[in-house]
Amino acid sequence: MIEAVLFDIDNTLILFDETKFFEAYISKLTPVYVDVFSPEEFYKRLIGGSRAMLRNNGQKSNADYYMNTFCHGMGEKREEFWNRFERFYDTEFDAFSDLVTPIEGVSEIFNEIHEIGLKIVIASHPLWPERVQQIRLNWAGLDGFPYDWITHIENTKYCKPQVEYYQEISDSIQIPPEKCLMVGNDPVNDMVAGLAGMKTYLVTDAKEQGFESFPMSQEIREQVHQPIPNPDFTGLLSDVPYVVAKLLSSS
Numbered sequence: 001m002i003e004a005v006l007f008d009i010d011n012t013l014i015l016f017d018e019t020k021f022f023e024a025y026i027s028k029l030t031p032v033y034v035d036v037f038s039p040e041e042f043y044k045r046l047i048g049g050s051r052a053m054l055r056n057n058g059q060k061s062n063a064d065y066y067m068n069t070f071c072h073g074m075g076e077k078r079e080e081f082w083n084r085f086e087r088f089y090d091t092e093f094d095a096f097s098d099l100v101t102p103i104e105g106v107s108e109i110f111n112e113i114h115e116i117g118l119k120i121v122i123a124s125h126p127l128w129p130e131r132v133q134q135i136r137l138n139w140a141g142l143d144g145f146p147y148d149w150i151t152h153i154e155n156t157k158y159c160k161p162q163v164e165y166y167q168e169i170s171d172s173i174q175i176p177p178e179k180c181l182m183v184g185n186d187p188v189n190d191m192v193a194g195l196a197g198m199k200t201y202l203v204t205d206a207k208e209q210g211f212e213s214f215p216m217s218q219e220i221r222e223q224v225h226q227p228i229p230n231p232d233f234t235g236l237l238s239d240v241p242y243v244v245a246k247l248l249s250s251s
């Protein structure tokens, strides 16, 4: 019997070219720091922060890990830099919705699962603050949905593709991994949930519509030390309710 359904966001609930999105994001964000860092230095720190999160071993929040690296040698500026990011997210981030295509029927799928009484978790890479996860969920047509848990940079101590990221979610929602279904488009980042004991559903909407995922670096792949089990299910996002019904009836 499953009790919770976890969803990735990028190319699972919204479709977009991740490389193009990232380039647009960097080009808008770089000027925010132009008085402090050269564009090259800023890029190095921004990427360095997300790489550092891969080494997080659960001792500190991802936000701490990220900001320690981003602010290296400038610790006294940490709060100011955090505020610069927040201001940018509050005022400029929503404009990137132009680069994103929502998938029709997402809110109906969520309502259906919610009405059955299952928990709904947003298990999107916790690189972003909660505010940004919310904005991206709004792009998917899910404004105001009563989520049970959303992972973000401040409430997580692991990130994808660490298996511990999924164990941490299971602990946070107090539902064992065996009673969770993870839905996502990425064969590594999302399907690694199978190693934690979760059921997995690999969605193919993005692939079928030609939206490109961010190329995964060797460094990220090396985070997974065991073979990733094949997905339990593969198909379109619109079939999630069928998969849920199947899992509920098989128990």
Ligand SMILES: [Mg+2]
Pocket: 008, 009, 010, 011, 012, 184, 185, 186
């Ligand atoms: Mg994704």
